[in-house]
Amino acid sequence: MNFSKAEFLTSFGKLSQMPPSDRGEICFSGRSNVGKSTLINKLLNRKSIARVSSVPGKTVTINFFTLDNIYLVDLPGYGYAKVSKGEKRGWSNLIGGYLEDDRRDLELVIQLIDMRHAPSRDDLQMINFLIERELPFIIVFTKADKLNKREREERMAAFAEEIPYFEDITCVPFSAVTLEGVEQLRGIIEEVSEDYADFLENGALLDDADDIDGEEEDTSDTSEEPAQQENTGIDAAGYLIPKNRK
Ligand SMILES: Nc1nc2c(ncn2[C@@H]2O[C@H](COP(=O)(O)OP(=O)(O)OP(=O)(O)O)[C@@H](O)[C@H]2O)c(=O)[nH]1
Numbered sequence: 099m100n101f102s103k104a105e106f107l108t109s110f111g112k113l114s115q116m117p118p119s120d121r122g123e124i125c126f127s128g129r130s131n132v133g134k135s136t137l138i139n140k141l142l143n144r145k146s147i148a149r150v151s152s153v154p155g156k157t158v159t160i161n162f163f164t165l166d167n168i169y170l171v172d173l174p175g176y177g178y179a180k181v182s183k184g185e186k187r188g189w190s191n192l193i194g195g196y197l198e199d200d201r202r203d204l205e206l207v208i209q210l211i212d213m214r215h216a217p218s219r220d221d222l223q224m225i226n227f228l229i230e231r232e233l234p235f236i237i238v239f240t241k242a243d244k245l246n247k248r249e250r251e252e253r254m255a256a257f258a259e260e261i262p263y264f265e266d267i268t269c270v271p272f273s274a275v276t277l278e279g280v281e282q283l284r285g286i287i288e289e290v291s292e293d294y295a296d297f298l299e300n301g302a303l304l305d306d307a308d309d310i311d312g313e314e315e316d317t318s319d320t321s322e323e324p325a326q327q328e329n330t331g332i333d334a335a336g337y338l339i340p341k342n343r344k
């Protein structure tokens with residue numbers, strides 16, 4: 099997989115503008131300023147394919163980057179206190195709407211947490227949401243360069259207490275300064291991309307294609323039952339990425 103060949107595709111400011119996925123997606127979720135756009139730049143070996151700022155709230159749209167057979171999706175940050183209430187609601191609708199959108203082929207959520215601090219309420223809400231919705235996710239602890247060895251050990255021990263199902267979640271420490279974690283994350287992305295290619299090859303997407311066309315759905319059941327989507331290969335997403343996944 100050639101990470102340097104990725105390209106910016108497009109931005110969406112509204113869910114209604116977003117067409118259904120035409121390929122698998124890996125999205126980056128986390129508080130404003132945690133380092134989502136920075137991580138994308140490092141993964142793709144670019145200075146600023148994703149826009150970064152020391153001012154929180156830089157990314158206000160959902161931005162798609164094409165990488166081989168998948169999309170990397172840079173989400174706006176949540177939990178930035180200084181934006182207006184209306185703006186905040188718009189953002190959380192955008193993020194929540196994206197994550198809950200059944201038309202998306204969400205293969206992996208990369209959830210970022212600042213390694214220096216305990217997870218915020220919003221972070222924990224997001225993690226619980228991912229677990230409840232059975233969305234496959236990993237956690238990336240960002241800004242690892244800002245802690246010394248002892249601080250880091252203490253914080254990791256604390257995360258084990260603070261984050262539900264911590265033992266079952268793949269966690270990757272990351273630093274944009276030392277580039278710790280970059281290769282491991284590229285490996286995970288590559289594996290998701292290969293799984294997705296296998297999934298397409300096995301024809302398992304046919305079910306979904308029917309759904310999109312509405313051919314099999316316009317019968318009596320109009321109730322929104324997320325469970326209906328389960329058990330269709332990788333799309334079922336009913337797992338946490340196993341810890342030994344590399
Ligand atoms: N020291 C250090 N700084 C980092 C790291 N990652 C990101 N930063 C800095 O953190 C700030 C915010 O980074 P962004 O990538 O814009 O954060 P974001 O999560 O995309 O923020 P929003 O777009 O507001 O949601 C920038 O000043 C980055 O340079 C890291 O690993 N180490």
Ligand SMILES: [Mg+2]
Binds near residue numbers: 150175
């Ligand atoms: Mg950003």
